[in-house]
Amino acid sequence: MEEILLRAGALLTQAGACAWGCADSAWLLPRMREEAREKALEQMPGLKRLLCAAFPYARGTERAGRISRYARGEDYHRALLRRLRPAAEALEALCPGAVFTPWADSSPFPEVYAAARCGVGKLGKNGLLLTRTAGSYVFLGFLATDAPLPVTGGDITPCRGCGLCEKACPGGALRDGAVDPEKCLSALTQRRGALTQAQERLLRGGGMLWGCDRCQLCCPENHGLTAAPLPEFARAEPPLTEADLALGDRAFRRRFTGRAFVWRGVQPLRRNAALLQESKAEGASADHMPRGGNEERTNNYGK
Ligand code: SF4
Numbered sequence: 001m002e003e004i005l006l007r008a009g010a011l012l013t014q015a016g017a018c019a020w021g022c023a024d025s026a027w028l029l030p031r032m033r034e035e036a037r038e039k040a041l042e043q044m045p046g047l048k049r050l051l052c053a054a055f056p057y058a059r060g061t062e063r064a065g066r067i068s069r070y071a072r073g074e075d076y077h078r079a080l081l082r083r084l085r086p087a088a089e090a091l092e093a094l095c096p097g098a099v100f101t102p103w104a105d106s107s108p109f110p111e112v113y114a115a116a117r118c119g120v121g122k123l124g125k126n127g128l129l130l131t132r133t134a135g136s137y138v139f140l141g142f143l144a145t146d147a148p149l150p151v152t153g154g155d156i157t158p159c160r161g162c163g164l165c166e167k168a169c170p171g172g173a174l175r176d177g178a179v180d181p182e183k184c185l186s187a188l189t190q191r192r193g194a195l196t197q198a199q200e201r202l203l204r205g206g207g208m209l210w211g212c213d214r215c216q217l218c219c220p221e222n223h224g225l226t227a228a229p230l231p232e233f234a235r236a237e238p239p240l241t242e243a244d245l246a247l248g249d250r251a252f253r254r255r256f257t258g259r260a261f262v263w264r265g266v267q268p269l270r271r272n273a274a275l276l277q278e279s280k281a282e283g284a285s286a287d288h289m290p291r292g293g294n295e296e297r298t299n300n301y302g303k
Pocket residue numbers: 124125126127159160161162163164165166218219220221
């Protein structure tokens with residue numbers, strides 16, 4: 001099985017991962033909520049291991065903008081599954097009788113903890129995994145398997161705990177490594193439907209149409225990154241014009257098909273644009289607000 005694990009690592013690296021590891025389900029399952037555990041075991045009754053892989057999407061040195069770096073390229077669910085499937089098929093061919101099921105983002109597993117447990121990176125106070133070469137600018141992909149592969153890693157390594165992410169967070173959403181989605185600008189820009197007045201104020205001041213990179217841009221663990229972002233993610237921010245935002249939902253989805261910011265349709269983006277416009281009209285133009293926290297001062301991480 002040692003040989004299969006090494007092969008798995010080579011396949012995941014070939015698929016574009018900048019770091020990978022293997023976690024034991026005996027550690028993972030007792031730490032999951034009952035509903036999530038049931039879902040995982042329903043999908044794979046003989047689950048034994050979770051192979052974790054981190055795929056780089058940015059460096060933090062990209063131009064500031066109004067769409068978060070993670071959402072500027074191809075929808076990562078789609079891209080990661082495309083990259084993981086050949087690795088899963090190759091491993092199933094190498095391990096007759098074993099199953100390797102790819103997951104991207106929507107798995108029932110506590111993904112960041114699982115990745116930290118198997119040594120893919122440190123556990124950040126910003127709730128993100130911090131890899132050595134791509135920092136927190138990674139998407140996590142997984143292969144769940146019933147093959148008893150050797151495990152990697154061990155005790156979870158926390159980040160340096162400087163607290164800069166908590167200070168940079170505009171909504172005060174971070175506490176003890178957990179993100180409160182009611183106060184997180186990124187979560188709120190993606191929410192459909194009504195927001196509270198306080199949440200609308202946060203959006204007006206945040207200057208973002210979609211997402212928020214502040215707790216990543218300020219993080220010292222994101223300095224000096226060396227991993228190159230994968231090409232499907234390393235795209236310039238698409239200009240979203242007034243005409244785009246006036247499109248009907250289906251037409252909007254068609255126009256930006258395959259992009260990560262369309263999954264909730266046009267409504268949240270249209271609302272976010274209107275709030276930014278209001279803010280501008282009130283003289284507190286989002287153009288004059290700090291975008292991406294202290295981005296202007298620290299946006300030189302690639303040095
Ligand atoms: S900013 Fe500091 S506390 Fe926050 S994740 Fe980075 S290293 Fe950890």
